[in-house]
Amino acid sequence: NLELHHLCRAYKRLTGRTVMEDVRRRKVEHARHLLLTDPEKTLAQIAARVGIGDEHQLSRLLKRYTRQTAREWRRFAIATRPSDSP
Numbered sequence: 001n002l003e004l005h006h007l008c009r010a011y012k013r014l015t016g017r018t019v020m021e022d023v024r025r026r027k028v029e030h031a032r033h034l035l036l037t038d039p040e041k042t043l044a045q046i047a048a049r050v051g052i053g054d055e056h057q058l059s060r061l062l063k064r065y066t067r068q069t070a071r072e073w074r075r076f077a078i079a080t081r082p083s084d085s086p
Helices: 002-015 019-037 043-050 055-066 070-079
Strands: none
Touching (some): 002 019, 019 070, 055 070
């Protein structure tokens, strides 16, 4: 579709990124949020929840966009979790 192609080119011209690149970034950000708020979820569960093919692809994308591994995000979430004791 010519109109869609034009819109995608205009988007890239304005943002410097493709539409798909921004969709991937949003998915990774959502996955990062899930790792921080529910670190017990498996990567496969998170990948399915955010619409990324599988846990291996999610791992690669996390490293690419956040420069942190899923394990590092989990460790951070657990280390900064509020203590249950008063």
